[in-house]
Amino acid sequence: MDPTLLPGDRLLVSYRRAGQEGDVVVARLPDGTIAVKRAVERRTTRTGGPGWWLLSDNPGAGVDSRHRGVIPEADVLAVVLLRMWPRPGRIRRPL
Numbered sequence: 001m002d003p004t005l006l007p008g009d010r011l012l013v014s015y016r017r018a019g020q021e022g023d024v025v026v027a028r029l030p031d032g033t034i035a036v037k038r039a040v041e042r043r044t045t046r047t048g049g050p051g052w053w054l055l056s057d058n059p060g061a062g063v064d065s066r067h068r069g070v071i072p073e074a075d076v077l078a079v080v081l082l083r084m085w086p087r088p089g090r091i092r093r094p095l
Helices: none
Strands: 010-014 024-028 034-044 050-055 076-085
Touching: 024 050, 034 076
Parallel strands: none
Antiparallel strands: 010 076, 024 034, 024 076, 034 050
C-alpha cells in the first residue's frame, strides 16, 4: 500500500465496521494471503454474492483484484481506522 502505508506501519482496525468505497481494508485473498488494500467499489462475485473490487495504492506492485477478481464480502475482515506507529507525526487516517 506504499505510498499510503509503509512496511512496519502498525494499524488500528475495526472488525465490526462495514467497509465503504475508499476505505483501506484488511482482506483474505483467494490464495489465503491476508493483505491491506483499498476498497474501490462493490461488485458481484462469480457466484452472484456481494463482493469488493480491491486495489493497491501502488498499481505496479503487489496483487489485487486485477489479478484475483472480486473478493467476497465475507473475506473483507476489517476496516483500517488509522496508522498508529512507528513514525512520529504519521498518526492519521489513511487516505
